[in-house]
Amino acid sequence: MIFLMTILKILAALFIFGIIIMVHEWGHFLVAKWMKVRVNEFAIGMGPKLISWGKGETQYSLRLFPIGGFCAMEGEDDGAPTPAAMGGNADRSEEEHAGDSAGESGSFAEKPVWRRVLIVVAGATMNLVLGFLVLLCTFAFCQKKADNGKVYFNSTTIAELPETSPAYETGLRVGDTVLRVNGKRIATDMDLSMLMQSDEDGVLSMVVRRDGEKLTLPAVQFRLATDEETGTRYLIYDFKVQGVERNVWTTVKQAGKMEYSMTVMVWRSLGDLLSGRYGLNDLSGPVGTVDYIGDAVSQAVSLDGWRTLLTMIALITINVGVFNLLPLPALDGGRLLFLIIEGVTRKRIPAKYEGIVHFIGLLLLFALMIVVTFSDIRKLITG
Template sequence: MKHIYDNDGEKLFSVRKDGTVADKHNKKVVGKIDGDKIIDNDGKIMYKMSARNKLVDDNGEEIGHIRENNFIYAGVLAALAVIITLVCVFSFVESALLIIIGVLLFELIIFIHELGHFMTAKASGVKVNEFALGMGPRILRFKKGETIYSLRLLPIGGFCAMEGEDEESDNPRAFGKAACWKRIIIVVAGAVMNIVLGFILMMITLMPNSQFASTTISKFHENATTSASLKVGDEIVSINGYRVYTSQDLSFSLVTANQNSDGEFAPEIVVRRNGETVNLGNVKFGSREVDGKKAIVLDFYVAPIQNNFWNLIAETGKGVVSTVRLVWASLFGLITGRFGFNELAGPIGMTSAISQVASAGLQSSFGDAVMNIVSVMMMITVNLGVVNLLPLPALDGGRLVFLIIELIRRKPVSAKYEGWVHAIGMIVLLAFMALISFSDILRLFTGTGLGG
């Protein structure tokens, strides 16, 4: 739905699909759009419109504008689902605190993302009309300089509205008037900030640990199957071609290993042994039944890495890079069919995972529950940063593609055609999100999602 705003960003009227104009308070129809005019119910002119949906007075001076509310953020459904699920899962006092922490962390992820767009837009000289945290009606608002800063009722989103971002504008400081390389920086800044936040959250989760896990074998379980090929002191280099830098890489590559024709787990492993790289070929692992499925058994321990300042920085950096690689590997697995649709989780499935890790943490202490949530949020913010840069319409990555084309052609793609592409992309994205959400709900009730 489109809305009519004054120059201060205050909403005056709503414009319905049939072209009628309704009062923002009582929702009664007060007029309609007639060509380049907005007339009231008596046929008198209320406002005149320019070709760019700007409201002008008799002298042609801009007094407001019409804008479509299309600020849809990937975290909206996830945050709402987190609130609902956590209320049902935890005891009143602890759940209330965990809900607040979860919501604040979600808003922090959104705030950091939009802050990246905001800071780079300001630094590039692009006019920012409004910077908002939350969605829905405003509860706090102030204007500093040319920008309106607002806090909105629903803590499930946010936006950075730049002049001329989604429409033509003659303002010399409009987004479309900025140099192409500046617009590229503005577009990618949100995702970069999400990954920076991931680095900080990763460090927070690692700081309490006295030791970190390495990828070097220190000892084996009794009667370990892998001891026939692996040796103490072996440093795992790769598993089935997936490069192993961290214990997370090690876990991911083993968990995603497939069974061979004999129904055994025997991934190809490369190690560094006595300073030399050795390909051990297919190393047989043991297995056990988990929920009716065969799962690989890790039957060795890895050597610890002592926690000090430099090791903390190194492990944090490697952890973030590992998470980014995990996201890309998972996406590639979905495209190639290695992972099924049943293994894809959306906002509701993510909420279920958060509630599970929080519940597991509560069994030991409230602090552990918080740290578990922070760990999941780290995964979410890095995931958001990576996925948002995918070259898909309606995402920042989609905008980036058009900007790169403009940089190469030295001429922008028609705003009309770009708008169509993003609109179609948004419809597809929302349909995909709805399908995943349905699969998540199905999984909650039946144990398996679509394709399971």
């Protein structure tokens, strides 16, 4: 029974991860079609094909390794191997090429820069849209009701604060809306909580709005405690925040603010990775992601469980969108960088060299994926 539940958990997680990837590639696909670019293959997964079928001018496939996907467009990577070519069976016949000459060219490379930019950013845009919709569902349907039967969202406005607390004595007051902590913008209570948790000395610089005016509180103090098991020091929260009653507008607003917070959190995490604060062992690849999703799926039998699952799905899809916009070879952001250079200089970098750069980047990404996957497996084995 335990084995069966584990299999079902993995399948459910793979399905959810597949949906996130499909939505990303679907964004490229829809805008490519809108811009009259021929899409040779729409694939979920990488590596050898498991199943494939053709409809119209496009071949659709599900591939063995659930580590991404691709939307192979005509003329996208002239002069270099593509993910489709690496997986095999993505070539077009001479008759199909000849068919393009009868009308408007379906080549990505022959479209104006602005059209190619729209196609390239469409995948990440769809991820961000999906993230917003998932968060909207989370705040609309997966929130606990208060004793009066209403639902309230946490704000960043102080509702209760003992006058004997260090925070009160160093300037914080009831009614203050926290705008920044240690120079970083606060949009949600999640931002406030995470920045306070990451503090080590119990002293925070805050910018608050009080009676319509912005005030800077340079050294707001909080009590510190020590975890007996880990020895980690952490701040003691001695305040409560106000609740905002749920309605259509506040639900939409809360979803938008949370998406902003998650997007900023992803960028900050990437910055911490580059600065050395986090190492490769702190990363999670497809195996780790599927494991996290699977655990959340297994707990989705209560309101709290569903809220956790949907929040995780939103964070992952936003992560996929943001990561793909990084200006790195083989990623959408790398392609966007080449298009920006072309738009500014009015001269395109030869497709042969651009394709080689993206291909090398793809190999490096695969190498990183292998390293992270082994790290994920080691974590699963060692617990």
